[in-house]
Amino acid sequence: MTLLLIFFLLHLHNFLQLSSPQTLPRNITSYACNLNQTAPSCQTYAFFRAMGPNQLDLTSISDLFSVSRPMIAKPSNLTSLNSPLFPNQALFIPLTCTCNSVNTTTSLSYAKLNYTIKKGDTFYLVSTNLFHFLTNYQSVEIVNPTLVPINLTVGQDVIFPIFCKCPTKTQLQNNVNYLISYVFQPFDTISSIASRFRSTTSSIVEVNGDEIRAWDTVFVPVSRLPDLTQPSPISVSSHQMSDRRGEVIGLALGLGVCGVFLIFIGGFWVYRELLWKKKVGKIGNDIESKKFEVEVSLMADVSDCLDKYKVYKVEELYEATDGFDERLVIQGSVFKGYIDGKYYAIKKMKWNACEELKILQKVNHGNLVMLEGFCIDSNDANCYLVYEYLENGSLYTRLHASKTERLSWRRRLRIAVDIANGLQYIHEHTIPRVVHKDIKSSNILLDAHMRAKIANFGLAKSGCNAITRHIVGTQGYVAPEYFSDGIVSTKMDVFSFGVILLELVSGREAVNEEGKALWVEVHENFTGNDQQLKHKLKGFIDDVVLRESCSIDSVMNVMSIAIASVHRDPSKRPSMVDIVYALCKTHDLFTDISEDGYSPRQVLAR
Template identity: 55%
Template sequence: MLPKLYFYCSIALLFFTYSQAEPTTNGYTCTINSTTNNYPCQTYVLYRAKPPEFGDLASIGDLFNVSRLTISKPSNISNPSLSLVPNQPLFVPITCGCHSVRNQTLKAISFANITYTIKEHDNLYAISSDQFGYLTTYNSTLVVNPNLDIYNLTIGSDVYFPIFCKCPNNTQLRNKNVNFLVSYVFQPTDTFDSVASFFGVTKQSVFDINGDKLPVAFETIFVPVSRLINLNKPPHANNQTNGGQSNQTDVIIKSKSDHKGAVVGLSVGLGVSVLLLVLVCGLLFREVGHRKKMEDRDYEVTSGQQSVGKDGRREILKGSEQNMLLADVSDTLDKYKLYEVDELKRATGGFDQKSVIQGSVYKGCIDGRYFAIKKMKWNAYEELKILQKVNHGNLVRLEGFSIDPEDGSCFIVYEYIDNESLHSWLHENKEKLRWKSRLRISIDVANGLQYIHEHTRPQVVHKDIKSSNILLDTNMRAKIANFGLARSGCNAITMHIVGTQGYIAPEYMIDGVVSPKMDVFSFGVVLLELLSGREVINKEGKVLWVRGQEIWEGNNEEEKVKKLMEWIDPFLQQESSSVEGLINVMTIAIACVNKDPSKRPSMVDVVYALCKSDVLLSDIYENESSSTVAAR
């Protein structure tokens, strides 16, 4: 039990550590034409297969512009045509060079220049993180492509993606027997010990290259090796075969004094072990006795919404493992229901695919009531911390949570919103939203954002406002969902860019600036969706907010209104919506998507401006049955 407790507590602690820091993203500096370095050089990256798109050597070879054989040979794959399993490690060869860049802070960075051809629906962030597996970043791609128009990527055009790498210097080559510095993406569960063990090298040699500060999850580090390990062998086998890089086991003939010392050490060790065993047994007997006492007594323990007792009601906590994992959040989540994992499995049919609402969110029925159940690994600390302190009618409500002690998975249980997302209504459903409903939805979302920006301390920034994260209830009232990317605090700088292309504010995408104004920008894009009924990125890769600005530029008001009426959703034209109301919302939307965050309004200003619409002065609380009408 104790090793398991320690393991899960370590996982939670590691995640908390990662959630406080950010990885290097602009690249790794180098010196051009230096006599001490050896650029360019041939080296390798460790890439993890990603079926189905990158589940074979041919597709991965095309991604890195190399042949299948150049991957199969160093990766010890006998048949290059075989399919790969998810996350299967591979050694992919690259040519690493020291390149000058047009940047004020970096004179030159070390990378392999990989050419990628833009396809439909591509965006730089997804290519960097998903396809290249964080071996490069969005920020570094912008550094290498300074003239790239990120909002209008042309299908078929070539973009250079800098794959992070380093070449060994002369000292490393001569004195330390280092032939390659393998680029390795640090995983959330990694430690320096585990990485060193995997590659069969010493931890100190990894420190010498990267420093002894623990890397952030998904940050690239460089592992010095004399030769590549056999990826088909277990780690301990590699440790014994890696050309002097590992701590090889030497045959030592012990003297009598050594033997005596070993006996003394063994005796002490046995004594300590016996003492620990007695303590553990005592704890176990105490736990068993406590549980027995609970079973024999017919009583109830109430925690928030849950009442538990002998007559089939559940215990509040399932074992000591959950106690340890909940240590960081128990003081703030005691008012929420703690579900058992088995209960959630029954509710969702064993997390059956038929129960999926979207992504890793499932619909489940518990005691006749429906819930939305989000399944995730133990990385829910920030989301739980934020959800427990917000309470507003336009935010999806947290109902409870659960932790699986077997694998550390976390489940967050929300209220179930039964009328799908705004994205579905705008882009997928045959029924169309009337203008009054669209305006009401915009005000609901604005109120929700105003609440988290103005009435939480510290301020909460959602960071992922988009139409698919806006859910509509039975009365077609909007609720903001998915706080998975949300963060407390504002005006921070991050290097790990996350979000959805088309909604991301320019200052966040380019400089990593996190502030409430990035939510204002995303909300402006949602307003443009409500007005136009168009996707945020069309089939040609054009971004909606850029097109909206083009329509609204110029001083000729008549021309602007004419272009607006041609651009809005045809259904709104048929509905004979108020032109004044449309102009008012368009004006607000364009102000929200201003490239300069200081010129964007606050959500307080946005709510006030939306409520000035003359449409709202009419029967805004009309019967909800008229909120939608079949498309004509």
């Protein structure tokens, strides 16, 4: 009876906490950046347990954290990528931890994870049910200041900050290579955590303090990742009978307690709802007012393109996508729709589509995905962009995921020229210049004739040579100067294009299974004279290209452009004009690779 009473009081305490006004956690400063960390970012890991019916396979967890399955399997001591996971199975998730300024006075240390809102999601539910307290809803609100938590829309992209920290210079000198992110459980003690991770109690207290509460994220200093002992199917099945008996007993006990608990809280819930009705009504009126203001503003901003593009009704788009059915998702919040006998790609967005629309108004080129029309839905505060549909999907899929037709060298070269032409257009022929900011193989789409077009201008910026504190992008493609200093220029697109050239030559992904960027590997290995470079190139080229009869000098030409494009110094990267010129002159071969920079025109003139 005493146990039942304790169980009841604990649940009542949790319920009252969730019912109270949401405030910042007391330990929010625990996630601040280390002032004396040696670099603005680092590679670290989070300890994560697979729980719930939707997290019992490696694919779903790798999708949640935006990393590949091998990147989780290797540090987690998993022998198979396809075997199902067991409930509560322990994993190490790799994170790219970065120091981020969230306002003028606060900088938080976290890994940025993009998550697309699904039906029934809230900041709190995703933080607790999916990420298991590796973040919290208050921090999600801080890093997404423009979003309204009570008015989230299916398909909306939200940044979830996964708490992490980078070692300081002193910690690195003391052989601390990682600060593992771990969620403190109610049954944990600091000494038990130290024993589990082969750390020490004093080092954990030094990083986190000694006032650690249940569900806080703590950072465990280690020199290397401890080996995780994973369950085998045999050992798990041998305990299933006894586990089931325990489940039945636990279920009976839980039902009895829940009955008493529900009777008690019934009256309290009714009272609470009456109090909230007035408050929600006021919030609803405020939101409707804001919707109207934003709609008027957006219509004024896009008034110039009302004649240029078709304005769709939201009913048309719902019919075209079967109510935005998940079966028709192409990628993220882009759906395949069928309108008047033709397929379209329909992008569902919040009101922040305004900037993208402004940029798309002034661009028109055969190597950019064409905008056909748009729709503004004031009821749900959504904006829809309707693009042409490209039949052959993304370059990423063709290079890395397709098991059927592989791209020939000539086709890869043609794709490279198409991308370069599209970038040259937005860099040189728009006023002011447009920087795409998210050039990657998954944003390069292929039409029925396998011609390439640049898609997704959601992060694009009109104007360059600016500095931003809001760093966005995809690991492996982000230029070093943008990542470290927030410098926005056309040369960051050149860098990303260079990474795509490396993908085309090698057939490898921009980041390998260990989390190492392809361009870093090239910087480390491709040095020496022309003969040495050609010898190294043979071990780097995609096997599909090697089996062809193409000239090694032709591949070396493209490799030269790629290496020049990913130069660490943006001033020494070629412009897109130079790159287009060099790519279109592949019969005039050159192999000059220099640390002092590279000018295709100079080389070709020899």
